[in-house]
Amino acid sequence: MKPYYSKQVIEHFLHPKNLGKLKDADGVGKVGNPACGDVMELFIKVEKKNSKEIIKDIKFYTLGCAAAIATSDMACELVKGKTIQEALEINYQDIVGELGDLPPIKIHCSVLAREGLKAAVEDYRKKSKK
Amino acid sequence: MAKIYLDYAATTPLNPNVFKAMLPYLKQDFGNTSSIHSLGQQALGAIDEARAVLADFLGCDAQEIIFTGSATEANNLAVLGTVQAVKNKQPHVITTPIEHHAVLEPCRELEKQGVEVSYLPVDKEGLVTLADVKKALKPNTVLVSIMYANNEVGAIQPIQEIGQLIKKTSPKILFHTDAVQAVNYLDCNVEKLGVDLLTLSAHKIYGPKGVGALFVKNGILIKPLIYGGGQEAGLRSGTENVAGIVGLASAIKEIQNPKHKIQNIRTRQFRDKLIKNILKIIPDAHLNGSLVHRLPNNVNISFRGVEGEAIVIALDQKGIAASTGSACSSKSLEPSHVLLAMGFSEEEAHGSLRITLGRPTTPKDLERLLKVLPPIIQKLRQISGYQL
Ligand SMILES: Cc1ncc(COP(=O)(O)O)c(C=O)c1O
Numbered sequence: 001m002k003p004y005y006s007k008q009v010i011e012h013f014l015h016p017k018n019l020g021k022l023k024d025a026d027g028v029g030k031v032g033n034p035a036c037g038d039v040m041e042l043f044i045k046v047e048k049k050n051s052k053e054i055i056k057d058i059k060f061y062t063l064g065c066a067a068a069i070a071t072s073d074m075a076c077e078l079v080k081g082k083t084i085q086e087a088l089e090i091n092y093q094d095i096v097g098e099l100g101d102l103p104p105i106k107i108h109c110s111v112l113a114r115e116g117l118k119a120a121v122e123d124y125r126k127k128s129k130k
Numbered sequence: 131m132a133k134i135y136l137d138y139a140a141t142t143p144l145n146p147n148v149f150k151a152m153l154p155y156l157k158q159d160f161g162n163t164s165s166i167h168s169l170g171q172q173a174l175g176a177i178d179e180a181r182a183v184l185a186d187f188l189g190c191d192a193q194e195i196i197f198t199g200s201a202t203e204a205n206n207l208a209v210l211g212t213v214q215a216v217k218n219k220q221p222h223v224i225t226t227p228i229e230h231h232a233v234l235e236p237c238r239e240l241e242k243q244g245v246e247v248s249y250l251p252v253d254k255e256g257l258v259t260l261a262d263v264k265k266a267l268k269p270n271t272v273l274v275s276i277m278y279a280n281n282e283v284g285a286i287q288p289i290q291e292i293g294q295l296i297k298k299t300s301p302k303i304l305f306h307t308d309a310v311q312a313v314n315y316l317d318c319n320v321e322k323l324g325v326d327l328l329t330l331s332a333h334k335i336y337g338p339k340g341v342g343a344l345f346v347k348n349g350i351l352i353k354p355l356i357y358g359g360g361q362e363a364g365l366r367s368g369t370e371n372v373a374g375i376v377g378l379a380s381a382i383k384e385i386q387n388p389k390h391k392i393q394n395i396r397t398r399q400f401r402d403k404l405i406k407n408i409l410k411i412i413p414d415a416h417l418n419g420s421l422v423h424r425l426p427n428n429v430n431i432s433f434r435g436v437e438g439e440a441i442v443i444a445l446d447q448k449g450i451a452a453s454t455g456s457a458c459s460s461k462s463l464e465p466s467h468v469l470l471a472m473g474f475s476e477e478e479a480h481g482s483l484r485i486t487l488g489r490p491t492t493p494k495d496l497e498r499l500l501k502v503l504p505p506i507i508q509k510l511r512q513i514s515g516y517q518l
């Protein structure tokens with residue numbers, strides 16, 4: 001029997017490593033998924049190093065399905081320590097791939113995490129311009 | 131750890147007596163009811179007997195029972211078959227927005243064909259009012275289809291009162307009820323209910339999957355959906371699923387067994403205790419649906435700041451099978467159409483957990499659920515950042 005969700009999805013869903021809020025976040029992104037109404041809030045801490053902007057820390061809150069939670073956590077895992085440029089290049093297929101797979105109807109859930117990241121970066125840019 | 135099944139509204143396991151009754155028809159008594167040799171006639175005898183059992187249960191004539199391949203098919207036959215058979219050029223149909231998709235989708239299909247369909251409002255508890263039925267009836271109304279008990283929130287509709295109202299207004303209007311979830315628990319005497327058509331399903335009552343039945347009152351004009359060899363009085367062609375039909379009848383006989391009537395009282399007590407305990411232990415939770423007009427086995431609770439799907443997956447990891455509402459939710463992202471119709475916001479509608487009890491459910495099962503559920507909700511609220 002193939003379970004509905006892969007082992008990796010279940011693991012990240014039950015024990016997310018990047019759960020919570022960053023009090024002194026440099027950027028915050030809050031996005032909703034139009035397909036299902038799920039909501040995700042993403043917090044990033046950015047460090048500048050030799051003109052590179054590195055995502056030093058990242059945390060999330062997600063109100064949503066198991067896939068939304070697992071992909072949120074996986075997205076955080078994937079971008080932590082990367083430059084903003086690198087982080088934005090990660091697409092939903094990368095997230096799904098890292099999680100083994102997702103049921104077809106749940107593919108859209110991984111889009112939430114990417115949108116959240118984009119929103120957090122935009123917020124960071126806005127704030128750092130001031 | 132042993133698995134705990136708490137999703138009896140989705141489907142039920144086969145009762146061992148039902149299995150025993152079916153077995154000969156899967157083995158040596160494999161005849162086709164249309165054959166004139168003894169083996170065929172024996173199969174015909176078996177489904178005639180089954181028809182008599184259903185007729186006894188529903189309080190109707192045996193020839194008023196049409197066996198189908200599912201309740202979905204029976205609902206389709208009831209809705210499409212009756213409306214497409216009427217000569218009225220502008221037929222009007224009344225139903226509710228909380229019906230199973232097996233009624234809603236044929237109604238949508240009728241709408242596409244130009245038929246006017248009215249969807250009655252339901253109140254916060256998921257109940258239809260007589261006043262709204264009365265208001266919706268029109269001179270060209272040909273069919274009213276209202277489910278007896280809802281599969282998601284267990285709301286029991288006042289079918290008998292609606293039946294009386296309809297017949298008083300015009301004896302020509304047909305009244306159909308989808309009784310799939312009700313059969314196990316409620317009086318289904320069609321005369322008392324005042325219905326002209328009634329749907330039931332075997333796999334919700336400890337019978338086999340893939341068998342349903344439609345009661346069609348004598349004299350009603352109805353057009354088949356399936357044409358062929360003319361079985362089931364021409365309304366449902368195709369060689370009968372003899373073992374399945376025998377299983378359906380056997381499951382109905384089990385319902386009539388006083389032992390199970392007593393068990394239903396116990397189930398109701400379990401339900402009430404479970405609802406009380408969940409609401410006591412877990413903050414920001416509320417019961418969906420009516421407490422009074424509710425199926426004895428249905429619990430449907432929303433938890434703020436949590437999505438139902440996530441609860442179901444987390445429970446499954448602990449060996450407990452429950453549901454978010456409709457079994458179709460694995461195919462659709464939309465929040466429960468039932469909760470939305472009851473006036474809940476999308477967020478509230480996403481947060482519901484349906485627990486449905488059954489004959490094998492024990493107090494120990496529910497104790498275990500009560501132990502496992504609170505930490506799951508707490509954790510998921512942590513994940514969503516929900517502040518109590
Ligand atoms: C109220 C109701 N009607 C109809 C059905 C469809 O029954 P079946 O699975 O036999 O097609 C179900 C169950 O899914 C139901 O709960």
Ligand code: FES
Nearest residue numbers: 036038065068109
């Ligand atoms: S279904 Fe909502 S994000 Fe997964």
